[in-house]
Amino acid sequence: MFMSTVNKLVEEIDKERGKRFKPxxxxxxxxxxxxLIFFSGISFYQATRFNSIIMKKSSYPWMRA
Structure with a gap:
């Protein structure tokens, strides 16, 4: 979804500026x-790791998500 938006934005800028700016x-x-792929992958990995650590370390029921 977001990648297609970036592609459309780049195409629109390319059409406005001219062919010499294409590369x-x-x-x-x-x-x-x-x-975006790199940072989203890292943040997803860190979030899942962080959640599993919280669930393992905490014995409080309101801390378990």
Missing amino acids: HFIVIGMIIKIA
Whole structure:
């Protein structure tokens, strides 16, 4: 969903600026995509790890999610 929005935005900027900027925006789009995948993967991994640690360490029922 979000990746298609980024692609559309890059395409619109490319149409407005002209063909000579195309490789530049392709590179920027690829970097944004890789960074988003990388950071979303890290945050998902850390969140699941953090939740499992909380559930293991805490004996309080209101701390268990």
